[in-house]
Amino acid sequence: MKVVLAAIHPAPSPQAVPLANAFLKAYLGTDEELAARVAVTLCDFLRSTPADVCAAEVLAHEPDAVGFSLYLWNTEESARVAAELRRKRPGITIFAGGPQATADPLETLTGGGYDFLILGEGEVPFLEVTARLADGRPFRGAPGTAWLDDGKLASRPQKPVALLDTIPSPFLSEIIEPGRYGGLLWQLSRGCDFACEYCFDYKGTKGVRRFSLERVDAELDFLVRNNVPQVFVLDSTFNVDAQRAKTILRMIRKRAPHIHFHFEVRSEFLDREMARLFAGITCSLQIGLQSADPAVLKGIRRHFDPGDFQKRVALLNESGAVFGFDLIYGLPGDSLACFRQSLDFALALYPNHLDIFPLAVLPGTPLAARAAKAGLDHLPAPPYALVATPTFPAPDMKRAARLAGACDIFYSRGRAVAWFNGVIASLSLTPAEFLDAFGGWLERQGLETREEALGDEAIWLLQRSFLAHIFADRRVRRLLPLALDLVDYHYHYAAALLAPPPELPTDRSLAGLNILDQVMCLAPSTRLARFSYEITDLLEAGNADLREIGACFSPSPSWAVIYPRGNDIFTESLLESYFLLLEGLDGCRRAGDVVARLALPGEEAAEFLEFAAAEGIVTVRNCS
Known part of the structure; x- marks a missing residue:
């Protein structure tokens, strides 16, 4: 018997990894007799791939059954592929599982044309239904599945796996090929200790089950051996068990300092030691703030203490850890004014980025159950986005969406964290006021606030143009050169940070070399920048208000080279003549000719x- 498990991903991404399907295949291997009779193939697709192309690839494996992993982003696409499979192979068994199937089984069965669904955690039900299909027995009635009986939903509950270590690792079982992806998803636990009404994470079982530290240790070794560049940790309560979290962070610091990890953390469980451990590895943290209004959060069963949140985030800033926040607008009791206050609260804490979303009223959540009573008008199908509430009418939702998009472009994608608060303070504007003005300005330029096609350089130029506009509008033109110096520096710094560092020449290769006879050019990772002020003075001033900086320093043109070396970024202030020397190294002329011209x-x-040359600022080609 042959089974294909299909995953349709939103876009090419290091997160586009079929981890759920890999777990199913791994667990099937615990029944050696069944595994010998059943071949399971994993197929990956993108939302942009036409349904007939997906179906053709699936059918090329000649499957007897095909399963789809359903999420908000791929429900419609999966249904189209399933319909195409049914058209080409009428007798094939088609099933689905995943969060979307579990949350809304009736709609999924009636709208997707599936023979049955796997509900909740899929390993045990998948093994059971596969055994039934392989034996020619009816699949209906298997524990952990749902099906239609005369048009009505029927299902049988199941108990999830109590000991997660009994599920074989998709990594250690060599089911997932790490070299195929730009990163991996790494699941450390299942379940959630909390019960936020808008979220589906805690559904199914209460509490959290965790993979053992021995399993974590073995999988970490796999990540290191296979040179995985980045890892997205699937554990929404990673730091609730503080000692376990610190143990894992020490393991990573010792053995995988070169891998970039992405964590979700709860602010209330952060302490100084944990902040330092996060800062000691290559990682970024995501903290679910959602709203800065305690009353709004209380309405969805979340506790929030603004002072405690600020204190614990300050530990991250002190340690140098990189972190961002999630914000949701449109929660019950939320309003445009409240959302703006939440945005101001969040940005005042210097997050590296903000991820801002409208509320999604997900089927199967407590919030969905009381949506009508609460007056939550939302889309009836994925993504179930909120349209309006009694306190957040539709026009205000559109205004909030524009504000969220403006924040994404100017602040998050514009990497403005280092200078944003100092710049807007000089304008006597709140973050929300500034970003609202930017959103309006973008519209007048004919641009949308969700311009995904904008690259780093385009966003940098937009930042410069808007700052010139608003500094003139606020009648503080004299401070504009300071603002632009900071914007320019951090743009070039980020570009150098993200560029692959050059391979440094050895002392031996440089020894005895007549450097002036060489043809040289700037390394691709090197950035040259001109400034209106001495850039080292501005960097030493930190995040001060521009008016304070302007009172301390006078305009004094400076020139700098910004470049990576090892794991650090260096900034060297140069004499103009040596700046022009670097600028003149074009890879065509001898360095001595440029020196003579200057x-x-x-x-x-x-x-x-x-x-x-020794620092990797320039590359040398011997022309003798």
């Missing part, structure tokens, strides 16, 4: 170029 002292220029 009338620089040969010995000093040679010493500078030797330094630049």
Whole structure:
């Protein structure tokens, strides 16, 4: 018997990994006799792939049964592929599982054309229904499944796996090929200790079950051995068990400092030691703030203490850990004014980024059960986005969406964390006021606030243009050069940080080399920048208000080279003549010719170029 498990991903991404389907295949292997009779193939697709193309690839494996993993983003696409499979192979068995199937089984069965669904955690039901199909027995009635009986929903409950370690690792079982993806999803637990009314994470079982530290240790070794570049940790309560979290962080610091990890954490369980451990590895944290209004959060069964939140986030800032927040607008009791206050609260804490979403009223959640009573008008199908509430009418929802998009472009994608608060303070604007003005300005430029096609350079130029506009509008033009210096510096810094560092020449390769006879050019990771002020003075001033900086320093043009070396980014303030020397190295002319054109002292220029070559600022090609 042959089974294909299909996953349709939103877009190419390091997170586009079929982990759920891999778990199913791994668990099937616990029944050696059944595994010998059943071949399971994993197929990955993108939402943009036409249904007939997906179906053709699936059918090329000649499956007897096909299963789909359903999420908000792929429900419609999966149904289209299922219909195409049914058209081409009428007798094939088609089933589905995943969060969307579990949340709304009746709609999924009636709208998707599936023979049955797997509800909740899929390992045990998948093994059972596969055994039934392989034996020619009816699949209906298997524990953990749902089906239609004369048009009515029928289902049988199941108990989830109590000991997660009894589920074989998809990594250690070599089901997932790490080299195929730009990263991996790493599940450390299942379930949730909390019961937020808008969320589906805690459904099914109460509490959290965790994979053992021995399992974590073995899988971490797998990640290191296979040079996985980044890992998205699937554990929404990672730091609730503080000692376990710290143990894992120490394991990562010791063995995987080169891998970038993404964690979800709860602010109330952060302490100084944990903050330092996060800062000691390559990682980013996501904290679910959702709203800064305690009353709004209480209405969805979340407790929030603003002072405690600020205190614990300050520990992250002190340690240098990278973190971002989630915000939701449209929660019961929320309003546009309340959302703006939440945005101001969040940005004042210097997050690296904000992820902002409208409320999604997910089927199967307590919030969905009381949506009508609460007056939550929302889309009836995925993504179930909120349209309006009694306190957040539709026009205000559109205004909030524009504000969220403006924040995404200007602040998050514009990497503005280091200078944003200092700049807007000089304008006497709140973050929400500033970003609202940016959103309106974008519209007048004919741009949407969800321009995904905008690249880093395009966003940088938009930032500069808007700042010129608003500094003039607020009549503080004299501070604009300071603002632009900070924007420019951090743009170039980020570009150098993200660029692959060059391979440094050895001392031996440089020894005895007449550097002026070489053809040289800037390394691709090197950035040259001109500033209106001495850039080192501005960097030492930190996040101060621009008016304070302007009172301390006078305009004084400076020139700098910004470049990566090892794991650090260096900034060297240069004399203009040496800046022009680097700028003139075009990869065509001898370095000595550029030195002569600029009338620089040969010995000093040679010493500078030797330094630049050794640091990886320039690359050298011997032309002798």
